[in-house]
Amino acid sequence: MKEFDTIAAVSTSLGEGGVSIIRVSGDNALPIVDSIFKAKNGKSLEGMKTYTMRYGFIVDKDSREVIDEVIVSYMRGPRSFTAEDTVEINCHGGVVATNRVLEETIKAGARLAERGEFTKRAFLNGRIDLSQAEAVIDIINAKTELSMKSAIKQSEGIISKEISAIRAELLGLIAHIEATVDYPEDDLEEVTSKKANIQLSTFIDEIDRLLSTAEEGKMLKEGIKVVIVGKPNVGKSSLLNALLQEKRAIVTDVPGTTRDVIEEYINIDGIPIKLIDTAGIRETENIVEKIGVEKSKEKIEEADLIILMLDLSRKLDREDEEIIEYIRDKKYIVLLNKKDLNRQMESKELSKLDSKYIIDISVKTGEGLDNIKNCIKQLFFKGEIKTEDIYVTNNRHKEALIRSKESLRAAIGVLENVEAIDLASIDIRNAWTALGEITGDTVEEDIIDKIFAEFCLGK
Numbered sequence: 001m002k003e004f005d006t007i008a009a010v011s012t013s014l015g016e017g018g019v020s021i022i023r024v025s026g027d028n029a030l031p032i033v034d035s036i037f038k039a040k041n042g043k044s045l046e047g048m049k050t051y052t053m054r055y056g057f058i059v060d061k062d063s064r065e066v067i068d069e070v071i072v073s074y075m076r077g078p079r080s081f082t083a084e085d086t087v088e089i090n091c092h093g094g095v096v097a098t099n100r101v102l103e104e105t106i107k108a109g110a111r112l113a114e115r116g117e118f119t120k121r122a123f124l125n126g127r128i129d130l131s132q133a134e135a136v137i138d139i140i141n142a143k144t145e146l147s148m149k150s151a152i153k154q155s156e157g158i159i160s161k162e163i164s165a166i167r168a169e170l171l172g173l174i175a176h177i178e179a180t181v182d183y184p185e186d187d188l189e190e191v192t193s194k195k196a197n198i199q200l201s202t203f204i205d206e207i208d209r210l211l212s213t214a215e216e217g218k219m220l221k222e223g224i225k226v227v228i229v230g231k232p233n234v235g236k237s238s239l240l241n242a243l244l245q246e247k248r249a250i251v252t253d254v255p256g257t258t259r260d261v262i263e264e265y266i267n268i269d270g271i272p273i274k275l276i277d278t279a280g281i282r283e284t285e286n287i288v289e290k291i292g293v294e295k296s297k298e299k300i301e302e303a304d305l306i307i308l309m310l311d312l313s314r315k316l317d318r319e320d321e322e323i324i325e326y327i328r329d330k331k332y333i334v335l336l337n338k339k340d341l342n343r344q345m346e347s348k349e350l351s352k353l354d355s356k357y358i359i360d361i362s363v364k365t366g367e368g369l370d371n372i373k374n375c376i377k378q379l380f381f382k383g384e385i386k387t388e389d390i391y392v393t394n395n396r397h398k399e400a401l402i403r404s405k406e407s408l409r410a411a412i413g414v415l416e417n418v419e420a421i422d423l424a425s426i427d428i429r430n431a432w433t434a435l436g437e438i439t440g441d442t443v444e445e446d447i448i449d450k451i452f453a454e455f456c457l458g459k
């Protein structure tokens with residue numbers, strides 16, 4: 001194992017809470033904590049059994065004054081999260097106690113950990129690979145239980161396993177090609193070339209299968225972006241509030257109430273939905289409202305799905321039509337709101353709408369709200385997410401898969417010209433390298449640093 005210094009950080013979230021954990025990891029974790037720990041039973045931590053706990057006090061290193069009452073646990077490397085000696089101090093929750101204990105560990109010789117440094121060590125020490133480490137952030141940020149399930153699977157190495165299998169086969173193929181080149185007999189090269197071509201196509205198929213999950217994978221991780229649009233006063237903010245079951249947005253009968261974009265997550269049977277309420281779109285001279293309308297239009301560009309809301313108690317007008325024109329190329333569903341009022345909108349007016357889904361609702365009475373949820377579910381993930389499936393949720397992985405596929409395609413291109421069989425092995429090696437970026441086997445140090453810098457402190 002590599003040699004690292006000993007690091008410390010608060011691993012729980014800082015604030016009022018029952019208990020906080022200060023995690024210390026590295027060769028000197030136990031002696032460092034021992035130097036500021038006074039056990040109830042008077043014993044030093046030296047020789048403490050792994051995966052056991054001790055009760056006592058953290059004391060000021062110099063004055064020996066008691067700082068906090070704690071429980072200390074010990075996990076001897078390599079059987080710990082970081083694969084290094086790890087000591088965790090469970091102190092009283094609260095910002096002051098927690099920071100005081102952390103400060104003492106630093107005074108006693110630990111270094112304050114950087115963001116993600118514990119997980120980075122688990123990676124650098126070889127306990128987990130890079131995609132597993134990235135899954136740790138996804139677990140923390142998971143929006144729904146389903147997103148969490150997918151992240152846990154990735155943390156267990158489900159993607160790594162597939163990637164490593166393909167890489168191993170690629171390496172075998174490279175070896176075979178190089179052996180063939182060393183014994184140049186024309187017909188042998190031809191046989192190898194034909195065989196390699198078939199193999200390469202199956203790898204491309206496997207990569208395509210992974211890539212085909214990327215769009216849904218991204219939605220599983222980040223949520224499906226659903227933007228509610230429509231002219232002022234149709235009931236957009238009322239819908240957001242109803243789906244959230246919370247009075248999040250201001251609702252009034254004054255057209256032009258919402259100005260800022262409001263974004264909140266809801267959970268539809270495990271599918272995370274990022275619901276975005278926007279300012280009603282219309283021509284306006286009001287400078288604040290105008291900015292709101294601009295923002296609405298920006299959000300339309302980013303949307304995975306648009307909910308177009310119309311007010312069925314009014315006739316379709318030019319403002320509605322302009323919005324319909326604006327979202328023409330996007331995936332959208334139509335809600336005809338205020339069903340509880342007298343209907344003025346006629347169905348022939350709606351014939352120009354290009355959506356399978358036109359749903360009558362009343363946000364006021366709650367009628368039809370369940371249909372919206374079902375409709376969104378139908379539109380994405382074909383109605384259900386199969387939790388046993390692998391999803392590529394990480395954009396970095398997706399890009400590496402694409403590059404690796406391009407190299408494999410190039411290799412096939414070269415192999416069609418049998419004389420250049422050794423040139424193909426260069427492309428195959430590039431594909432192998434690109435896949436290795438996912439697991440972290442062939443990734444540059446600055447990219448590794450960037451990935452872990454996105455973690456929170458103490459992770």
Ligand SMILES: Nc1nc2c(c(=O)[nH]1)N(C=O)[C@@H](CNc1ccc(C(=O)N[C@@H](CCC(=O)O)C(=O)O)cc1)CN2
Pocket residue numbers: 021075078079080081088127
């Ligand atoms: N107190 C505490 N709770 C925690 C963590 C932690 O670091 N501390 N974790 C931090 O995220 C998570 C648990 N993750 C962990 C992952 C691996 C090992 C570990 O020791 N792995 C050894 C096997 C140990 C064994 O089999 O007995 C290994 O893989 O070699 C421990 C925790 C969630 N809960």
Ligand SMILES: Nc1nc2c(ncn2[C@@H]2O[C@H](COP(=O)(O)OP(=O)(O)OP(=O)(O)O)[C@@H](O)[C@H]2O)c(=O)[nH]1
Pocket residue numbers: 230231232233234235236237238239250251252253254255256257258259278279280281337338339340341361362363364365
């Ligand atoms: N009768 C009836 N009124 C509704 C319904 N939904 C919303 N409203 C009312 O319509 C008015 C406008 O609602 P909002 O949710 O503020 O409309 P909005 O589309 O967000 O409006 P802007 O933010 O101005 O673009 C409010 O008075 C709501 O109470 C409904 O289903 N039936």
Ligand SMILES: [Mg+2]
Pocket residue numbers: 236237238249250257258278279280
């Ligand atoms: Mg509004």
